[in-house]
Amino acid sequence: MNIVDQWGRPLNRDKLKRSARPHIERQQNFSTKIDPKKLGQILRAAKTEGDLQGYIDLAEIMEEEYLHYASVLGTRKLAVLGLDIEIEAAGDSAIDQRATAACRDLVKSPRFFEALAGLLDAMGKGFAVVRMEWETGQLWRPGRYVWERQSQFMWVKGTLHWRTQSGPVPIEPFTAIIHSPSIRCGNENTRGLAYLCALAYVATAYNLRDWISFLEVYGQPIKIGRYDATHNDEDRRVLKGALVNLASDFAGMLPKGMDIELHQPKQGPADGFEQLASHLEGLVSKAVLGQTMTADDGASLSQAQVHDEVRQDILEADSKFLAATVQEMLINPFCYLNFGEIVPPAISFPIPEPDNQQLLLDVVDKIGERLGIERKWIRDKFGIPEPTENDLFGSKPSTAETTRNHQGKNILDRVALNTRKPSNDLDWQPSIDEIIGPVRELLDSSSSLEQFGNDLASLADQINPIILTQTLGRAMFESRTKEI
Numbered sequence: 001m002n003i004v005d006q007w008g009r010p011l012n013r014d015k016l017k018r019s020a021r022p023h024i025e026r027q028q029n030f031s032t033k034i035d036p037k038k039l040g041q042i043l044r045a046a047k048t049e050g051d052l053q054g055y056i057d058l059a060e061i062m063e064e065e066y067l068h069y070a071s072v073l074g075t076r077k078l079a080v081l082g083l084d085i086e087i088e089a090a091g092d093s094a095i096d097q098r099a100t101a102a103c104r105d106l107v108k109s110p111r112f113f114e115a116l117a118g119l120l121d122a123m124g125k126g127f128a129v130v131r132m133e134w135e136t137g138q139l140w141r142p143g144r145y146v147w148e149r150q151s152q153f154m155w156v157k158g159t160l161h162w163r164t165q166s167g168p169v170p171i172e173p174f175t176a177i178i179h180s181p182s183i184r185c186g187n188e189n190t191r192g193l194a195y196l197c198a199l200a201y202v203a204t205a206y207n208l209r210d211w212i213s214f215l216e217v218y219g220q221p222i223k224i225g226r227y228d229a230t231h232n233d234e235d236r237r238v239l240k241g242a243l244v245n246l247a248s249d250f251a252g253m254l255p256k257g258m259d260i261e262l263h264q265p266k267q268g269p270a271d272g273f274e275q276l277a278s279h280l281e282g283l284v285s286k287a288v289l290g291q292t293m294t295a296d297d298g299a300s301l302s303q304a305q306v307h308d309e310v311r312q313d314i315l316e317a318d319s320k321f322l323a324a325t326v327q328e329m330l331i332n333p334f335c336y337l338n339f340g341e342i343v344p345p346a347i348s349f350p351i352p353e354p355d356n357q358q359l360l361l362d363v364v365d366k367i368g369e370r371l372g373i374e375r376k377w378i379r380d381k382f383g384i385p386e387p388t389e390n391d392l393f394g395s396k397p398s399t400a401e402t403t404r405n406h407q408g409k410n411i412l413d414r415v416a417l418n419t420r421k422p423s424n425d426l427d428w429q430p431s432i433d434e435i436i437g438p439v440r441e442l443l444d445s446s447s448s449l450e451q452f453g454n455d456l457a458s459l460a461d462q463i464n465p466i467i468l469t470q471t472l473g474r475a476m477f478e479s480r481t482k483e484i
Contacts, residue, residue, distance in 0.1 A: 034058065039202050046189045056151040059125045059194035066201045068281045072288040073193065077120045079310040080318050081113070083349040090343040099335050100345040102139060106334060107347070111145055118147035119179040119322065125150050126192035127160065127180040129171075132330075140337040142330070148176075155188045174333040181321035196287045200280045207280070211273035290314045312351070319349040 034042075039058075046055035063070045085107050089100040106112065115130050122128035127150060135143030154163045160178055161168035171178070184191045225239040282292040290311035310318075327347050335344035364378060379386065442459055446452035 034061075034202055034205070036202060039198060043190075043195065043198065046195070047187055050154055050189060052154065052189060053151045055189065055195070056125060056149065058198060059192060062194055062197065062201050063124065066197075066204065068204075069197055069201060069284050069288070072285055073124055076123060076288055076310050076314070076318070077117070079315050080120060080322060080349065081116060083319055083351060086348050086350055088346045088348070090345050095339055095342060096345070099339045099342060102338065103331055103334065103345050103347070106141060106330075111142075115142075115145035115177065116322070116326075118145065119177060119325065121147065121150075122179045122181055122192070123183065123318070124192050124194045126183075126189060126195070127153075127178065129153060129160070130177045130179075132175060132177065134174075141334065145177075158188070174329075174337075177325060177329040179322065179325045181318065181325075193288055197284050200284050204277060204280050207273055207276050211277075316351055319351060323348050 042054040042058055045051040063073065087100055087104045087107065089096050118130045119128050129148045129150070131146040131148055132142040133144040133146065134140055152163055153160050154168055155161070156168050159170070160180075161170055180188060180191070182191065183193065184196075225242065227236060227239055231239075285292045290313075327344070331347050332344050335342060360381060364373060378384075438459055439456075442455055443452055446455065
């Protein structure tokens, strides 16, 4: 079988066993002092001339010195690295199952995780190269993954080559994994997020420098020394030295006749530097994460946990780009070398759908009964295990409470046993007559209101409330049983 790579170049197995890396002279990093003029030269060289040395150095310095950029870029990388890896078989045949098992074993290696971390360096710099050093045994497999610095490469008509002193050298087939996600379309050298955030980095550096200078003198009084025409040059030098020493030592010596005045300056807009820094950080967050809300904005903890993470659509795109690269440059060659001409299994980094548990709880509470939701499904959604006997949440009821509940249950049981009619046909008239009847008779026989009031107290012992009590208990019992 003639195995070729994605560019149609045939595989040379002998070159897989030895290093396929040409000799490249390491270039010196440029100075970390970058001004707007130098920034423009670096970005133009990368975009128009294909010279990546200055741009890659700049991207590395940004990750080392620009803490906010390093934080959000790291968040985006870790969001992808934290995803699970799935390998799906292409068919049900024995060879498909063997290939799938071998690929699953391949991606479980800690070295493969390091390779993924190296490939995700493409987010900031536009592309990343991880060289593979193959080993032979029962199977051909990469024994080592080596991340290579991007400044050692150059693009030639859309294909990445080694940059050497003698000119571009093609990368041997199946010797490297090249990850070049289309974060931005267009020039391959300017796709990285560092290209977008470079101006914010320089502006932040200048703003921070001015901010520090401002804080050094913020609130300090203005010191003015006064002398008259009788003082010579030596006296004036003494006065100037006293002014300088006063800033640090708060002490000085002056000739007689000289004086120093302290003038308190008006308070300026000290928060302007912080506002500019926050604005620039917000722009960087939009470029990298797709959103700006963080815990520093005064948001609640739950909001910060949501908005500090990568936006869902960006994470999905990053995972698909990475899966396509690993599929084409590792899984496919691995299967072709070991199992011949088969359809390789598919690798993916599935993203779990986020659950809004508060919204789900509200839905279950309001319309759960009408939807007929199973209790097991609710427990699985919220991660609540099935309770065991005598192991329910909360304390056990007290003895007195248990006794009251037991007595109440017995009363309701007795009322239920004495009930013969349905609740919608309860006859309340006999129970009402049992109480109201004697009162009416007393009212008819009384000659005055005073006599009625005096005799009414003695009438209480003659009224039998049993029938009314039973009717009320029956109604309450049937009402409760309908709610259960």
